Amino acid sequence: MMDEDASNLLKKMPIENLILGIGDVAAATGVSQSQIRYWESKGYIHSEASNDGKNRKFSYKTVLKVQQIKTYLDDGYTLVGAAKQSQRRSNYFDTLRSFFEGRFVNMAIDPDSQQASIDLGPFDPEPGKSLIAERIDDHWHFKLIDAKN
Amino acid sequence: MMDEDASNLLKKMPIENLILGIGDVAAATGVSQSQIRYWESKGYIHSEASNDGKNRKFSYKTVLKVQQIKTYLDDGYTLVGAAKQSQRRSNYFDTLRSFFEGRFVNMAIDPDSQQASIDLGPFDPEPGKSLIAERIDDHWHFKLIDAKN
DNA sequence: CGTGTAAGGAATTCTGACACG
DNA sequence: CGTGTAAGGAATTCTGACACG
Structure with missing residues (x-):
């Protein structure tokens, strides 16, 4: 009944390693590609400059940030305000992960x-x-x- | 201190809505693009035929499946065997989500x-x-x- | 069976400019 | 400021074929 790789729980979940193209980020969050490019140009979000390719890749963490900024925008914040709010606190995902890491x-x-x-x-x-x-x-x-x- | 949108916890985490291109799936899992195409042609995994585009898109659930098949392959299973094993039981992610949904x-x-x-x-x-x-x-x-x- | 590769075309993303406001 | 669009080029993905084993 015991599972040998249970200890690899978090490593087995490719969330940290996920990188998405701009089209997939736009589809997942409902934020347009031009918005995403503009937000990046202003430094509110970042793309992964690491790899070989030339096209933008975004981490899952950034997808969450885009989602969060959008939520504040929808609430009536300006972009600057929304970006500031999104920076203000860690999100649910971070908290959940900390719970996992701390207690699982x-x-x-x-x-x-x-x-x-x-x-x-x-x-x-x-x-x-x-x-x-x-x-x-x-x-x-x-x-x-x-x-x- | 109470957070008004805590009830939207799962909805706020764009995991279910995530779709990835084949290159991103390959990068996240370490499985080659030709492997992914072949596995799809044999029906071991599926791509999202829904959208307008012509290029393959994979759900996060499928990314996990690819990851799982790869694990069995690395353990020495044939592809057929690995695919069968991956179908045998739900994975950790499913279990974690069921825990969330049941108890959070x-x-x-x-x-x-x-x-x-x-x-x-x-x-x-x-x-x-x-x-x-x-x-x-x-x-x-x-x-x-x-x-x- | 299961994966890799070269080939030419198709779909996606790129940048810089311009529009609107 | 913040977003959208048309334009031409660049990067990515497509299919069908063939190679290897």
Whole structure:
């Protein structure tokens, strides 16, 4: 039932390695290509200058930033204001990732039953216990187990 | 401190809407473009035929599948075997998403302190309590609060 | 079977300019 | 300021064929 590569969880999810062309960023966010180019020229977003190619590539993090700036624009901010707001705080994705990195100790999936369990590490109110999230029949619930020394 | 759009958490993360060109899929996964085209021709993966364009576009779900097939190939499976294995079970991403959808009730981020809290809903061992994950000074810990009726 | 490559055409993206406001 | 568009060239992707094994 234990899955050997559960520890590679984050590495197995090609999110950090994702790079997208401008057309795909535009399609995903609803922001036009000319807007994206202009925002980049003003320094509100950045493209990955690394690679060999000549065409722009954007990281997934930048896609999220574009999405966020657009949200503020739709709320009535000017572009300058929207860009400033988007810089003001980390977004949900960053927070979720920090939660993963901080608390996901292990994840196991049973290949047949699709039963899954996530080890969230020590349960602070009860030291000595580990918090486990378990999926049974498509329903998630929490339980405590004795932490292994 | 409460964030009004926390309920749109998943919708705000343009992962489901992501579509990538073949070059970006190849770059993200380390699988060559000719491999990707061949795998598609054999029906192991699919491209999004929806849009107007003529060039292939792949969903993020398909990127994960490509990644998974590659992992099995690297382990020594034949392509047919790797494709079959990749179909055998849902991947980590699916499991994580099901965890989110099943248990993430709310998420709040304080714009200034970057303190964050995630409401994970009723804590099964103690009905009447809600499980909260809280980030303070970049460290996540769990606590229980009285569930609101 | 499974992948790579050369070839010529098609689709996408590039820049710099100009328009509108 | 902020975005859109037409224009011509550059970079990317397309298909069908062929090679290798």
